[in-house]
Amino acid sequence: MKHLSLSALWPASQLRRAQSAVAAAVAALAVAGCANYAGISSDKQITAPETLESTQSVPAQGGQWPSLDWAKQFGDPQLPQLIDEALAGNPSIAQAQARIAKASAYIESSRSSLYPHVEAKYSWTRELYSANALFPPPYGGTWYSENNVLASASWDLDLWGKNRSRLNMAVSQQKAAEADMQQARVTLAASVARTYNQLALLYALRDVTQREISNRENVGRITSGRVTAGLDTNVEQRTAEGNVATSQTNLSELDGQIQSVRYQLAALLGKGPDRGLQIANPLINPDINVALPDNVPADLIARRPDIVASRWQIEAATHNIKEAKAEFFPDINLAAGFGFDAFGWGRFLTASSRQIQAGPAIHLPIFDAGALRAQLKGRYADFESDVANYNQTLINALNDVATNIAAIRALDRQMADAQRALAAATSAYQLSVIRYKAGLSPQLQVLTADQNRLANEQTVTNLRLKRSDLQIALIQALGGGFDATSTDLAIDGSGQRQAVNQQAASH
Template sequence: MTPSRTKFRSMSVALATALLAACASTGGLQPAAEPHPIDDHVVTRSLSGAPLSPAEFPAQDWWRSLGDPQLDALIAEALQGSPTLAAADARVRKAQAQAGLADAERKPTIGASGQYVVAQLPSGLAGDEIGGQLMHNAVLMLDFKWPLDVWGGKRADYMAALGQAHAGEIEAQAARLTLAANVARSYVALAQAFDGLDVANREAARSESLLGLSRQRVKAGIDSQLSVRNAEVSIATAKAQAEVAQQQIDSLRNTIAALLGASPDRGLAIERPRLLQAPAPGLPSVLPSELLGHRPDVVAARWRVEAAAQGIKSAKAKFKPSIDLSALVGLAATGFSGLFDNDALLGFGGPAISLPIFEGGRLRQNLASHDADYDLAVAGYDQTVVDGLHQVVDAVQAIRALDAQAASLEQARAAAASAYDLAGKRYHAGLANQLDVLAVQKPLLQIEQQLVGVHAQRYAAAIDLDQALGGGLQPTTPQSSDSIGSTSSTSPATTP
């Protein structure tokens, strides 16, 4: 080997060593968070005494348990025509298109082009042979490119976009669940307003009777104007309560129409609710772990963690050499007449390798950003799990308390109704006057007013529990929860 060749080889090795030493490094960069195992959240004592069953997740049409066909029809209408759901579906299509774009980046491309060029070069630049002459050139080309995904970075980009698309699909399901729950809650409030209007009207009728008796007694000289004024106050108060209830009815009809995506006049056609029963609470015995597979917000949060993990893989792949294959094949000639001659063929191609060396910290900052995205996704997932479990416990505890309140109020109403019935019998027997009957009726109406509120809250708590348990949905989850904490995972449920 000649000295010059030895020297050149030594310089090449030194240069290669220097280039490799100068390559950007991922050292010291990694996510700071890991998802908490869901079974670490203990709810045994909070849910003690609640009825458990292996199959107590709600049905998809959970609202049918309320027993009102009009409510069933309203929710079906809302799920068909709400602009909120149309927007959610559009977001899903956009996310799917983004995943398709990421997938297309991994695949080879072929493009064709044709060009006809007229050119004239100055003789001082091109010489007398071609200078100063008008040249006609025709070119037909095929361009082939294929970015080889040696390190899996482009596949990770695709998997990240696919994870975001899955999250979007599940969030669209969550939007449907939320819409159905909001329609049901508004419907329950509408039922409460109608019941409240009945009680207010009965109180107004009672007060009107009391006023008439008071005026008769004043006229007979056996009572003062004080009883008349008290009766007038009761009438005005009852009428105000009736007006409030009617305003609530009008407002809630309008609210339901808006949830349906319909005009306010649609609300005027909604008849008085006929809710039959508030379902007893039923809890699955597999809480809390199975909550992962039923609550759409928890599942969507898992997909976002998975997508963020794939984003880290993509960012790490950018630190490594990239290899691309490219080729250009075509025909070129002076004018169209020689375009298909044997000597018109041209082409070149081959592999190209590029290696990041000095990037001004761009690659490291990009990786740090993806690490932070992962930590944010993990925090969002953990918080969603916590919120979901608290919503389940809150609903169960509310149902317990409201059932106890309703039982006590039912006992009180039974006693008040018995007293009212007894007072009526005494009046008809001539042992009491009508004032006694009206006085005994007042606590009965007050108890019934309280029962109206408790029953409405009990319906709402049943709706809250159904929603907290996922509303009967079974969204597609990542294949294994073990992949959530690992940035090396590439196994979501749907693969390319």
């Protein structure tokens, strides 16, 4: 049978053109199949604090930002000591420090990928080679020992910055962890102060209750005298005794609450419950005033560690995106090796047993069924989540400040009314006691005036200590003395914000 060749069917010129067309088509398919990230981007942007309207809710008052020793202004020397003890011993701070250590280890690991890696290995193998396989006699059917030593080096050139982006991401995550630790410190210090203030409130209410017991015992003595004189009956006598017992019950309840709060303080200090029993009675001055500094919205982003942590998390997400984009480009790795390989020991380290390896390795993603694009989309989703978290954190921070300012204003108005009410109730009670002792009014009038006076005194006491609690909350809302600009955690607001937004949108 006669066979026909392509040259017999087509002229040589047409055959060459056909071959060229096929080669061009194959090249076009290869290029079309190359992985790329066209069309993947994000339009999410971090919010500028000046765009959040807050001038009426957060007015400039010419005050100062809290300092790290803000607790001293409450006039109780024990409070700063308790805060320092908590910061030194609370497990939550230790946990935050462990997260920083882990982030630092990841930085070291990421940094190592920027440099060549060198390793050496040695192997000794004793083997009986088959007489019926690859090696003929005299090797086949004989035992041989093989010595192999090889020193090798490799270096990823990182032409597209993948490894550098991974390192920058690790650095940003460490910064976020450091800011998180500062947030934990601010939260812990405020928790100690507010719990200590709660202890001060309970002791103040206890003092009110003790005075009430004294007042009711005094009324009881008046009642006893009136019963002896035949002006009152045993009904009034038993009523007076019951009122004293009720106040003593309230005193016992307050003692139980005081002990519970002491245990809470001990836990915040990172100690056992007995430590709480050693704390002296609080001497907090509830009449301090925290004035807002000027330009709160713009400066708050450097004063609140939770905002700073969120901002660094966005930085990490941005570098994560850069790393994912670099995955689309060729990876070039240089490798080289030198060593010796020989059967037995006689010629192991001779020149003829040398082995040398050298050459580049190139990895080019052409078709991966969309895996790289899916990975990049996931990184952008993380970025958008971090941006949303930052924006929400900034909004919450401003609202924290505004809420505490509004609560303090309302409380000050309420305090003025409560003090007037207490003064009036106290005067009414004193007059009712005088009239009751003189036989001009019944016991019921004294008891009613006493209840009113007690309720008003408790209200004033609660308001005074609630105000100091709100002052502590406002200090916490203003960052608790943290200042990123004095540390390596600072991020330039406007320039960095523009760079992040441009990076996220680019493709």
